[in-house]
Amino acid sequence: MLVRSTRMLVLGVVVAALASCTSVQHAEVPATHTDDYGTPVGTQPVREGGDLVMGLSNEPDKLDPTTSSSLYMRYVMSTICEKLYDNDPSGALVPQLATALPTVSADGLTVTIPVRTGVEFADGTPFNAAAVETSLKRHFSMEGSQRTGEMGPIKEIETVDSTHVAIHYNQPFAPITAALADRAGMIMSPAALKEKEKTFGESPVCVGPFKFVKRVANTSITVARDPLYYDAAKVHLDSITYRIMPDAKSRAQALRSGDIQAADTMSPSDVEALEKLPQLKLLQSGSFGFQGLYINLGNVDGAGKPIKPINSPIAKDPKVRQAFSLATDRQGLVRKVFNNWYEPACTPIAPRTSYATRASTTCPQFNPERSKQLLAEAGVPTPYPVTMQVMNVKDQLDYAQALRDSVAQGGFDLKIVPAEYSGMLDAQKKGSYETLLLGWSGRIDPDGNTSRFLTTGSSGNYSGINSPVLDDLLGWAAHSTSAAQRGALYEQAVRVIQRENPYIYTYRLRNLTVHSTWVTGIEVYADGAVRLGKAAYVADRKG
Known part of the structure; x- marks a missing residue:
């Protein structure tokens, strides 16, 4: 000191x-462009079921929130691996697997997080404070973790009771809530971690609207609706396929033809023409x-x-x-x-x-x-x-x-x-x-x-x-x-x-995402992640 x-x-x-x-x-x-983050489905009538294909501009690294450093991993994980907190469109931090923002002790050294009850991971393992503790400790201390520095000078992580986890610090660390709104806050099934600690990213198991199905290297990643999800009534699609499409022109053409229904990171050279097409909608945000x-x-x-x-x-x-x-x-x-x-x-x-x-x-x-x-x-x-x-x-x-x-x-x-x-x-x-x-x-x-x-x-x-x-x-x-x-x-x-x-x-850059007008509920915020978890096809879609 x-x-x-x-x-x-x-x-x-x-x-x-x-x-x-x-x-x-x-x-x-x-910025001279107008933000459009997309809107939740809300009360609008939508069709239940269907498969959505998103053109993904790059192949993610391993789907392991502890070791990943790829933006594209965050796209996929946003549908299968919820976090303790999230951002909303305004940039405010809001609870996701937590039930409220953390409470902080008067000296700033203890951060207590209340977590949900009645929640299950995709493998049926109960979600509770002990499971949160397991993931947070892995993020902080596992060799090769990319999360350690993001979590601050932690002294200890402990389960207070079944619904509260406490993080004890050597010094106050103001950014912790924001860190837990990203990969450091993604909570993994402790049963899956025990079974496949080193290979978790090959078939991740978390809490989310969807669950991991398969990955074909350099080609696609597929997720399917998780019936165990605690908010399943707000999940409408049967599956999402992330198709790896690094070429922006190919993504643009696939959108025009209807071969895919959404695509991220559209090129500025294409986006002005795409947004004029009646069958397509441009979402955009600052970064x-x-x-x-x-x-x-x-x-x-x-x-x-x-x-x-x-x-x-x-x-x-x-x-x-x-x-x-x-x-x-x-x-x-x-x-x-x-x-x-x-x-x-x-x-x-x-x-x-x-x-x-x-x-x-x-x-x-x-x-x-x-x-x-x-x-x-x-x-x-x-x-x-x-x-x-x-x-x-x-x-x-x-x-x-x-x-x-x-x-x-x-x-x-x-x-x-x-x-x-x-x-x-x-x-x-x-x-x-x-x-x-x-x-x-x-x-x-x-x-x-x-x-x-x-x-x-x-x-x-x-x-x-x-x-x-x-x-x-x-x-x-x-x-x-x-x-x-x-x-x-x-x-x-x-x-x-x-x-x-x-x-x-x-x-x-501006986050430029384009999707079919037959789909609603896709959102993209300034954190760069495209959110598909609660998207749906509109009710009058035929075929």
Whole structure:
């Protein structure tokens, strides 16, 4: 604690110095499109039964909420694996398998969660507080877990009684409810975990409107209605098939033909034409997340392992990374590549959220001349070559090529290496990359967009950054219960991030989902997950 306190005493001096050398900046551009999250079925008449096919833009990793790092896994799991909490369309946190928001002790060290009664997992195992304890402990302590850092400095997890679980902390941890509204809050059948601890993701068993049926690698994932679900009266479809369709043009054509009834992540180049078709409806929302470029500073033996130096200019010299950031024309790129459907992203703090301020969402000004000056100061000959892995899909390749042209003006020679999504997730975790163009779907609490990726030792620290100052800022922001203090700390953290640039934030997408008008009840929120669990075909559908 003495070391941490000493560091905090000098943070004001460090931040002031950082602010004095910050480039001229401008705020992120506000969205110009109108959100439509979709609406629940409610009381409208619908047809019972039917099979729905969704075109899924990428193959999920294993369907294990403890180890997964894929957005597409969240799509599937939203139908078969409910969480303690969820987001609603407004971004508020609401109970799901819990019955109310947690109660927090006066000292902030004990968080007590009330959970549902009369609920069964898909295998018939009773859902209760002990089952919740089992899952939370697995998320927190299992080797290879991607959830540990998201859950904070936990001292102990215990079952208080059959309907209450308590999480005891070494320090207060304000983001825990938001973390439990994502994979850390997904509760798995303890019987299934006991039977197949290491292979749970191959046939997951949870509480949800649907249950897992089968997976055909690189082809599809099928789920079927679960008759044991506690809210079964609100489930209408017989089954959902997630068809793996990485090509956006193929998804668009399948929607037009009726071969699929829904598709995520539609390309801005297709969406304007699709939304004009009477048989299709566009859902769209802003995003808590961001897209950008990981730069490998020290991830040699794998994320979360001890950081080791990498002897390349972009890895060891912040000036080179700052030069890359200044050579990235964020506004011009989203205009050219995405026709302004997306917006520039400059920091991990999402605009229009509780902790967003002008200072925490500002962008470095596009300045290729200053970029070349920084490269000269770093003693780097130009054009300086940088290798970037990028998903082998058209929108991503188009962006990568436009980014290559942009940074070339600042003295960089960007070499593009197309890769499959699963391979990029592996490279991200193993550290087998120089730079990697890959995004994050975002979380409602800024801790979920920062600490996981930027804290020393975190299993999600894919860039291998090691900044004691940033560790302290993010740690104190998570432990503070004052919204104003948290916002101020995130402003300071952003200044450190924009000095070190372990990740170059580039743009913030809109979640663009299209579905057939024969289907209702599909919803998509700013957390990026498409919700199909309580969708249905409209009552007058024929055939």
